[in-house]
Amino acid sequence: MAITTRARSDRSAEPAFIGRVIEASARTFLVGCRLTAEDIPAFGSFVQTARGETTIIGVIYDLVLQGDDLTRILALQDVPPPEIQQDMIENRNIPVRIGVLTLGYMRDRLTYYGIPHQPPALLERVHTCLPAQIQRFTEEPDFIRPLVEAREASDDVLAAVVRTAAEARPGPHQRDFLVQVGRELVRLLADEPTRLGQLLRRIRMAAGTP
Amino acid sequence: MASELEKIFGARSTPPAQEARRLGMVIGGSLSEGLTVKLDPRIAVEGLAVGRYVVIRGYRRRFFGMITDIRLDSANPDLARMPPDPDDPLIREMVAGIGVFGQIHVQPMLVLEEGDPLPRPVKTVPAHFSPVYEATEEEVHAIFRPRVKEREDRYFIIGEPLDMPGVRIPLNLDRFVERSSGVFGKSGTGKTFLARLLLAGVIYHNASVALVFDMHNEYGWSALGEEGRVKGLKQLPECFSRVVIATLDEESSRRRDSRYDLVIRIGYDQIEPEDVELLRGVIGLTEVQIGALYMLRRRLGPSWLRILLEEDRAPVEVEEGGEEVPPDPLTELVERDLITSSTLGALQRKLGLFHRFRFLVPQTTEDAAQGILDRILRGQSVVLEFGRYGNDMAAYVLVANYLTRRIHAEYVRRKEAALGDLAQEPPHLMIVVEEAHKFLQPGIAEHTVFGTIARELRKYNVTLLIIDQRPSQIDSEVLSQIGTRVLCLLDHEEDVRAALAGISGASRLREVLARLETKQQALLLGHAVPMPVVVRTRSYDASFYEELAREDSPEDLVARYRRAMWGEDED
Ligand SMILES: Nc1ncnc2c1ncn2[C@@H]1O[C@H](COP(=O)(O)OP(=O)(O)OP(=O)(O)O)[C@@H](O)[C@H]1O
Numbered sequence: 001m002a003i004t005t006r007a008r009s010d011r012s013a014e015p016a017f018i019g020r021v022i023e024a025s026a027r028t029f030l031v032g033c034r035l036t037a038e039d040i041p042a043f044g045s046f047v048q049t050a051r052g053e054t055t056i057i058g059v060i061y062d063l064v065l066q067g068d069d070l071t072r073i074l075a076l077q078d079v080p081p082p083e084i085q086q087d088m089i090e091n092r093n094i095p096v097r098i099g100v101l102t103l104g105y106m107r108d109r110l111t112y113y114g115i116p117h118q119p120p121a122l123l124e125r126v127h128t129c130l131p132a133q134i135q136r137f138t139e140e141p142d143f144i145r146p147l148v149e150a151r152e153a154s155d156d157v158l159a160a161v162v163r164t165a166a167e168a169r170p171g172p173h174q175r176d177f178l179v180q181v182g183r184e185l186v187r188l189l190a191d192e193p194t195r196l197g198q199l200l201r202r203i204r205m206a207a208g209t210p
Numbered sequence: 211m212a213s214e215l216e217k218i219f220g221a222r223s224t225p226p227a228q229e230a231r232r233l234g235m236v237i238g239g240s241l242s243e244g245l246t247v248k249l250d251p252r253i254a255v256e257g258l259a260v261g262r263y264v265v266i267r268g269y270r271r272r273f274f275g276m277i278t279d280i281r282l283d284s285a286n287p288d289l290a291r292m293p294p295d296p297d298d299p300l301i302r303e304m305v306a307g308i309g310v311f312g313q314i315h316v317q318p319m320l321v322l323e324e325g326d327p328l329p330r331p332v333k334t335v336p337a338h339f340s341p342v343y344e345a346t347e348e349e350v351h352a353i354f355r356p357r358v359k360e361r362e363d364r365y366f367i368i369g370e371p372l373d374m375p376g377v378r379i380p381l382n383l384d385r386f387v388e389r390s391s392g393v394f395g396k397s398g399t400g401k402t403f404l405a406r407l408l409l410a411g412v413i414y415h416n417a418s419v420a421l422v423f424d425m426h427n428e429y430g431w432s433a434l435g436e437e438g439r440v441k442g443l444k445q446l447p448e449c450f451s452r453v454v455i456a457t458l459d460e461e462s463s464r465r466r467d468s469r470y471d472l473v474i475r476i477g478y479d480q481i482e483p484e485d486v487e488l489l490r491g492v493i494g495l496t497e498v499q500i501g502a503l504y505m506l507r508r509r510l511g512p513s514w515l516r517i518l519l520e521e522d523r524a525p526v527e528v529e530e531g532g533e534e535v536p537p538d539p540l541t542e543l544v545e546r547d548l549i550t551s552s553t554l555g556a557l558q559r560k561l562g563l564f565h566r567f568r569f570l571v572p573q574t575t576e577d578a579a580q581g582i583l584d585r586i587l588r589g590q591s592v593v594l595e596f597g598r599y600g601n602d603m604a605a606y607v608l609v610a611n612y613l614t615r616r617i618h619a620e621y622v623r624r625k626e627a628a629l630g631d632l633a634q635e636p637p638h639l640m641i642v643v644e645e646a647h648k649f650l651q652p653g654i655a656e657h658t659v660f661g662t663i664a665r666e667l668r669k670y671n672v673t674l675l676i677i678d679q680r681p682s683q684i685d686s687e688v689l690s691q692i693g694t695r696v697l698c699l700l701d702h703e704e705d706v707r708a709a710l711a712g713i714s715g716a717s718r719l720r721e722v723l724a725r726l727e728t729k730q731q732a733l734l735l736g737h738a739v740p741m742p743v744v745v746r747t748r749s750y751d752a753s754f755y756e757e758l759a760r761e762d763s764p765e766d767l768v769a770r771y772r773r774a775m776w777g778e779d780e781d
């Protein structure tokens with residue numbers, strides 16, 4: 001286990017820079033950036049930005065890759081040249097708009113769930129979160145509620161977030177974490193048994209075989 | 211490994227012992243209906259059982275209650291009806307305790323206020339969300355601990371509460387005999403064993419003198435249990451001289467090697483119509499026939515029964531102009547139309563069964579009731595063995611009623627003569643009857659001495675210990691006078707109801723009663739215990755005789771109790 005921890009921290013010892021805030025509201029904000037297709041963070045990833053002393057934590061619920069004139073022209077051709085398509089994925093920095101749902105914030109080493117007093121400032125830098133941060137932020141299952149209630153985020157995002165948070169933990173603790181989250185979902189969604197059932201099944205898959 | 215995890219997650223504070231006993235929290239209810247407690251998700255519903263004690267921690271009070279029901283509930287009925295993947299252990303774990311959860315029903319019984327060492331009856335309920343814990347042994351002990359006021363109270367350990375083998379439940383013997391008590395339970399649940407255990411306590415600790423109508427010869431000298439013979443009351447330590455065995459059937463007693471001291475004989479001329487009247491249910495006497503009994507007694511004097519049964523063989527015929535017939539008292543009564551010959555014939559036929567009772571003799575100078583009374587007044591308990599007559603309900607009812615009527619009358623006389631001088635009063639007497647409903651059925655109880663004793667409470671120093679399988683057949687007024695109830699498993703709905711009738715909040719104990727084990731478990735409630743308790747009753751076996759022997763010497767009760775309770779040995 002010590003090895004996995006080190007391997008993980010080696011890979012992302014520092015939070016990776018993603019982009020800057022280009023639009024912000026109380027519950028969501030948009031991040032603009034240019035990234036190669038390979039570096040685009042996944043749905044459900046945890047990101048952080050700052051507002052003064054406050055670190056705002058959110059998850060990616062939407063990604064828009066913006067094409068340019070070249071993309072449009074190439075798209076009109078019957079068969080876009082494969083080498084160009086490959087180049088687009090590997091080398092070209094594509095303008096990307098990332099939708100982030102705010103789940104809570106941390107200040108003075110304390111975690112708060114829900115929307116911060118103020119949205120992130122425009123042009124503020126946005127980074128990915130390290131596993132240790134994710135783990136701390138998701139210690140209480142309260143981070144789930146905004147996800148359940150948000151119109152913007154689908155349940156696919158919710159499942160992805162839970163999976164990410166589970167993977168941030170050492171193996172033996174993943175199951176406990178999933179149970180804890182599952183219980184919170186049962187509490188929140190007791191009146192929507194169908195949706196609850198689907199969600200639990202999806203989360204369950206994150207745990208692999210029992 | 212653990213420390214490594216702690217480095218990553220931070221040390222987790224271990225829950226204090228109290229938290230480990232937490233069951234859930236109060237979410238509703240009332241004083242009369244009991245409280246609803248939602249179980250914490252980590253509590254396995256299966257691990258709970260009705261009859262166990264819980265403690266509810268209110269703001270400044272601790273409430274004691276008993277689990278009276280266990281049920282499953284769900285946040286949303288749809289969730290329980292269409293559960294998401296109930297077969298998947300992980301999903302089941304997520305849903306259990308939150309979406310679907312266990313509830314227990316708790317009957318609050320006593321309350322312990324801050325700064326008050328005495329538990330009091332509940333008059334209020336704890337607030338919403340008060341935490342509920344399993345009661346600890348210390349807490350149960352605190353409730354049942356004898357409260358000794360200068361040796362006034364005497365206690366006898368009757369058993370252990372459910373799942374608390376370290377704690378003993380003491381019964382306040384003085385309170386137990388102070389009012390009539392009942393041992394109820396279906397056949398084979400251990401009523402007789404329990405009654406004998408209780409009697410051992412009563413006699414050993416001199417709480418009362420007992421008169422036992424021992425139908426099946428199980429109390430006095432050696433009785434057969436499932437695991438061989440057990441000792442009778444007379445064989446227990448210190449009891450040989452305190453217990454007198456009387457027998458109706460010398461032959462049977464001798465065969466069983468019973469050490470009887472007294473043979474009971476009853477003369478026909480000692481029997482009164484009142485003694486026979488109680489047999490109405492057993493041998494089917496009509497009102498007319500009962501009226502005839504009294505008429506016969508008035509006309510024929512004390513030897514009425516002898517005359518009636520002697521004439522048995524010669525049928526009475528009224529012959530026209532038969533002036534030769536010798537003057538026969540019965541014929542004369544028929545001639546004078548005081549009784550019809552058919553009534554007379556019916557009585558002779560029905561009472562003819564007295565011929566089979568060898569303990570009935572035409573004439574005797576002995577007075578059986580006086581013989582027994584003398585022993586009782588000397589402070590000796592009497593066990594009356596019925597021998598082979600135990601299987602004959604008529605013999606049992608006749609003799610028990612015959613003796614009790616006379617002894618009770620004498621008690622009333624002496625008690626009134628004593629004019630409140632305690633030294634002159636006869637010793638407290640507890641009369642023990644099996645198949646008690648034969649004496650205490652509705653319609654019969656009003657007429658019999660047993661009904662009278664049950665109703666007049668302790669006025670004349672006589673109370674009953676009634677043992678029965680069918681409490682529902684006992685007159686409800688009599689039931690309502692019972693002070694202490696010892697209830698073994700009952701399964702007829704109406705018996706359960708009758709056994710608990712007249713006790714506030716007791717109807718909630720129905721589930722508890724219906725779920726007792728078939729043997730050696732009993733629900734105790736009433737006068738002699740501070741709150742209802744389910745006990746695993748003490749075994750009546752070799753270990754019991756030994757323990758009893760060790761309970762001797764009038765040493766300090768507290769010390770004696772402590773030792774029995776916690777196994778502390780002071781020297
Ligand atoms: N306290 C006890 N100690 C030892 N054995 C017991 C005890 N209670 C019950 N038993 C066992 O259970 C058997 C049945 O008990 P018992 O004869 O007292 O039942 P009962 O209720 O009086 O039955 P019935 O209604 O048929 O008279 C006994 O023979 C004995 O073996």
Ligand SMILES: [Mg+2]
Pocket residue numbers: 401402403
């Ligand atoms: Mg019996």
